[in-house]
Amino acid sequence: MTAVTAGRVMAGRYLRHVVRAPEEIVIYFSLPIMFVLVFGYVFGSGMAVPGGGHYREFLVPGVFVMTMFYGIGATGTGIAVDMNRGVVDRFRSMPMPRSALITGRMAADQVRALLEITALVLCGLPVGWRWHLGVPRLLAAIGLLLLLRLALSCVGVALGMLAKNPDMVATIVFPLAFPLTAISNVFVAPELMPGWLGVVSEWNPISATTTAIRELFGNPGIGSDSWPAAHALPLAVVWPVLLIVVVGPMAVRRYRNLSR
Amino acid sequence: MTSTIVAEGLRKRFRGGAVALDDFDLTVPAGIVHGLLGPNGAGKTTAVRVLSTLLSFDAGRAEVAGADVAGDPRTVRERIALTGQDAAVDDLLSGRQNLVLFGRLQGLSPAAARARAGELLERFDLAGAASRSAKDYSGGMRRRLDLAASLIRRPAVLFLDEPTTGLDPRSRNEVWRAVRDLVSEGTTVLLTTQYLEEADQLAARISVVDAGRVVAEGTPDELKSALGADRLEVVIREADRLDDAAAVIKEVTGTVPDIDPDQRRLRVPVADRVGALTAVLHGLQDGAITVADIGVHRPTLDEAFLTLTEKVPA
Numbered sequence: 014m015t016a017v018t019a020g021r022v023m024a025g026r027y028l029r030h031v032v033r034a035p036e037e038i039v040i041y042f043s044l045p046i047m048f049v050l051v052f053g054y055v056f057g058s059g060m061a062v063p064g065g066g067h068y069r070e071f072l073v074p075g076v077f078v079m080t081m082f083y084g085i086g087a088t089g090t091g092i093a094v095d096m097n098r099g100v101v102d103r104f105r106s107m108p109m110p111r112s113a114l115i116t117g118r119m120a121a122d123q124v125r126a127l128l129e130i131t132a133l134v135l136c137g138l139p140v141g142w143r144w145h146l147g148v149p150r151l152l153a154a155i156g157l158l159l160l161l162r163l164a165l166s167c168v169g170v171a172l173g174m175l176a177k178n179p180d181m182v183a184t185i186v187f188p189l190a191f192p193l194t195a196i197s198n199v200f201v202a203p204e205l206m207p208g209w210l211g212v213v214s215e216w217n218p219i220s221a222t223t224t225a226i227r228e229l230f231g232n233p234g235i236g237s238d239s240w241p242a243a244h245a246l247p248l249a250v251v252w253p254v255l256l257i258v259v260v261g262p263m264a265v266r267r268y269r270n271l272s273r
Numbered sequence: 274m275t276s277t278i279v280a281e282g283l284r285k286r287f288r289g290g291a292v293a294l295d296d297f298d299l300t301v302p303a304g305i306v307h308g309l310l311g312p313n314g315a316g317k318t319t320a321v322r323v324l325s326t327l328l329s330f331d332a333g334r335a336e337v338a339g340a341d342v343a344g345d346p347r348t349v350r351e352r353i354a355l356t357g358q359d360a361a362v363d364d365l366l367s368g369r370q371n372l373v374l375f376g377r378l379q380g381l382s383p384a385a386a387r388a389r390a391g392e393l394l395e396r397f398d399l400a401g402a403a404s405r406s407a408k409d410y411s412g413g414m415r416r417r418l419d420l421a422a423s424l425i426r427r428p429a430v431l432f433l434d435e436p437t438t439g440l441d442p443r444s445r446n447e448v449w450r451a452v453r454d455l456v457s458e459g460t461t462v463l464l465t466t467q468y469l470e471e472a473d474q475l476a477a478r479i480s481v482v483d484a485g486r487v488v489a490e491g492t493p494d495e496l497k498s499a500l501g502a503d504r505l506e507v508v509i510r511e512a513d514r515l516d517d518a519a520a521v522i523k524e525v526t527g528t529v530p531d532i533d534p535d536q537r538r539l540r541v542p543v544a545d546r547v548g549a550l551t552a553v554l555h556g557l558q559d560g561a562i563t564v565a566d567i568g569v570h571r572p573t574l575d576e577a578f579l580t581l582t583e584k585v586p587a
Contacts, residue, residue, distance in 0.1 A: 014380040022377045030365045033406060099361035103422065106325045108350040109378045272329045273288060 016110040023117020027091060028124060041087055042129065045080040046136050049073060052200055053140050063202045066233020073133070073142035074154075074232055075199030078223045080129050081162045082194055088122055088169025089182035096177045105271065115264060119166040126162040130155055145231030154229040157249045161222050164253035164260075171264040198223050204237050215241045218256075221248035277303040277430055277461040278324060283333035285319055285485075293319035294330065295485035301463060301478075303429075306456055308476030309465040316485040317465035318358070321432045324463070325355045338429040338461075354423035355432045360415040361422070364408035368399050368418050371407055375422045393421040397451065413444025420451055431455065433464045437471060449474055504570050505543045505553060510563040512537050521556040525549065543569065 031038050052060075053069040060068040095101050095114070104114060144151045176182045194200075196214050203214035214220060215237070224245035227235045241248060278301035285294040293316050301307040309317045322328040324337055326346040335342035338352035355361065362371050369390050376386030394400045397417040402410065407418060416436060423431055433452065437445040452475055456462055466472050472479045473493045481489040481496065489496060505526070509518050515532055522530045522541050526549055530541035543549035546569045557564055 014378070019378060022374065026363065026366070026374055029370060033365050033367075098364065099357045099359035099419075100363050102322075102327055102355060102357050102359075103361035103375065104378070105327055106350055106353065106355040107375070107379055108347055109380075113378070272327060 014109055016112050016116070019110045019113035020116035020120060023113045024120035024124070025117075027118055027121035030091070031121075031125065037087065038125070038128075041080075041083065041125075042132050044083060045076045045129070045133055048076050048079065049133075049136055049140060052076075056200075060201065061205065062234040063204045063237070064233060064235075067141060069141045070143070070232045071202075071227070071234040072200065073137040073140070074226045074230055075197075075223050076137075077130065077133055077158055077226060078161065078197075078219050079194045079199050080133060081126060081158055081165060081222075082219060083186075083190055084122060084126065084129075084162055085165045085169040085172065086183060086186040086190070087125070088118060088166050089172040089176065089186060090179045092118060092170050092173025093176050093179040093182050096174060097179065101271070111268065112265075115170055115268065118170060119163060122162060122166040122169075123159055126159055127155075130158060142232070143230075146229065150229040150231075154226040157222055157225055157229070160250065160253045161219070164256035167257050167260045167264060171260050171267060174264060174267040193217070194219065198234075202234050203239075212239075215239050218248075218252035221245050221252055225249035276300050277338055278307070278463060279334075279336045280320070280324065281334045283320070283323060283330050283335060285323060285328065285330045293485055294323065294333075297333070297482075297486050299480060299487060301461060303461050304456065304459055305477040306452065306462040306464055306475045308472035308479040309463065309482050310467070310469065310472045310479050311465075311482035312467065315482040317482050318434055319485075320482070321355070321357075321434045321463065321465055325353055325432050326350055327355075352429040353432065354426070354428035354430075355434070356416075356419045356423045356436055357434045358438060360407075360419040362407045362415065362418050365406060367404045367406055368410070368414075369394060369403040371418060372422060372425065376425050379426055381425070389425055393424060397421045398447075411444070412440055413447060416440060416444065416448055417451070420448065424455070427458075428460060430461045430463065433462055435465055435467065438467070445471075503543055503546050505541050505549055506566075506568055506570060507539045507553065507557070507564060508566040509537050509539070509557070510565050514562045515539070517560055518557060518562050521560055521562070522553055525552045525556050537565070 052072050057068045062068055062071045197217040198220040203211040224235050224242055280299040283294045283297040286292050311317050323330045326349050337349045340348035342349055372390035372393055373386045376389050394403050436448050479496055480487045518539055519530050526541050528541050530539040532539055550569050
């Protein structure tokens with residue numbers, strides 16, 4: 014059994030979970046859609062986009078990024094549920110590559126991310142969001158989102174292994190996810206925030222991906238001429254890769270140490 | 274036949290400092306059920322987790338199904354299966370999906386995995402519930418599914434960690450039957466249990482585990498006699514007749530009883546429960562010794578462990 018086959022079988026397992034317990038994915042789908050509607054229509058009328066442009070066109074790319082971010086919760090919970098159960102003992106006592114649990118989860122997360130992106134595209138179009146610069150740039154933007162999701166999968170896996178308890182994952186992720194996405198350029202342009210908060214928002218790693226995909230979609234509000242905004246594209250690659258390099262080995266080590 | 278499980282001087286200390294295995298020795302010949310009997314925290318589960326490659330160990334040597342546990346865990350994993358206390362199945366998947374998943378992860382093709390899943394569902398009487406989620410199974414069904422998952426590749430050695438804890442008697446009997454069938458097909462089973470009766474029913478040999486080591490070993494019959502026979506207990510009314518009562522008991526049973534003067538109680542091991550009880554009672558009445566209470570008690574497992582651990586030099 015190769016690591017690739019094992020990873021694929023394990024990814025199939027996680028995707029079957031989605032089919033058999035669709036409640037979870039409904040929550041993960043409805044949250045971003047709600048954000049588009051609430052921010053787009055309720056707060057949107059009072060929102061300005063620096064440099065002009067429609068707020069909902071500014072908002073939708075941010076919600077793409079936010080959705081990737083909230084995926085940490087799904088990954089962490091899924092892994093923690095496994096860790097809490099004897100099923101990991103069975104995996105570990107079988108002659109299969111040990112990497113499969115992690116690679117399978119990350120592969121399944123990529124498929125989920127694609128589904129979430131598709132749902133958001135379908136939700137964005139009727140509220141006025143468009144990609145203006147052609148299909149290749151649309152695909153490049155989706156690629157950046159998937160890269161971000163891959164990095165956040167790593168974080169989720171590590172968190173799920175450390176927490177060992179699904180409730181604990183939710184307790185850690187959700188109180189963090191909201192401020193981390195709000196203090197970024199997802200909903201509001203950093204130029205409109207008080208000075209220091211604006212700086213934090215500009216440097217927030219998830220702002221890099223948001224600005225980068227706004228550029229690639231041709232959406233408004235790609236921001237000030239600050240350094241992180243001006244280098245959003247490379248940063249949208251560097252931040253996730255950095256996260257994978259730092260957190261990935263932590264997750265793997267943690268899994269190995271189960272035998273201690 | 275050669276030994277299928279050999280453990281020599283296994284030592285395992287957890288990071289918190291607790292010593293779970295302390296010079297643990299075990300030898301299990303092929304083709305039998307070997308019971309590990311012991312109270313909670315004795316180290317039974319740790320022993321199983323070490324032998325099934327789930328836990329590393331600090332010292333000693335272990336060999337399972339002809340492969341070295343520390344040096345070649347992969348080969349060990351190819352030859353074993355594990356059914357733990359907490360059913361090791363995927364709750365969200367159906368019974369059939371579980372078995373197909375574990376079959377695929379063990380290298381079966383999709384078609385072969387489906388075929389094997391079908392066979393096992395039939396064999397463990399789960400065909401009717403095959404498409405229900407495992408989380409909706411009863412305790413007994415889960416344990417059967419768990420056992421089925423362990424048998425996908427017909428392991429040489431099966432580790433069963435407290436397979437019937439929390440099961441009702443009927444489900445327990447079903448699990449026992451499945452274990453007996455397996456052994457008749459040539460699998461070696463290492464069974465941990467807290468229940469003397471379970472070990473008695475299933476195991477050809479038993480190791481009694483306490484404080485991380487094996488403190489006694491033998492066939493169930495050998496152990497039962499070592500664990501202590503039934504005890505006859507007599508409480509009399511008058512403390513000044515204790516010596517007379519002891520004399521009567523010695524005459525009837527051939528053993529000098531333990532005397533507890535404060536409680537006016539005499540205790541003696543007996544082989545023949547009813548016979549000894551009747552004879553002692555008659556003897557005491559003939560001697561005009563007033564009996565306040567009399568009864569025969571089976572040793573509890575706790576008492577048996579106390580007996581056994583006391584024999585071990587510290």
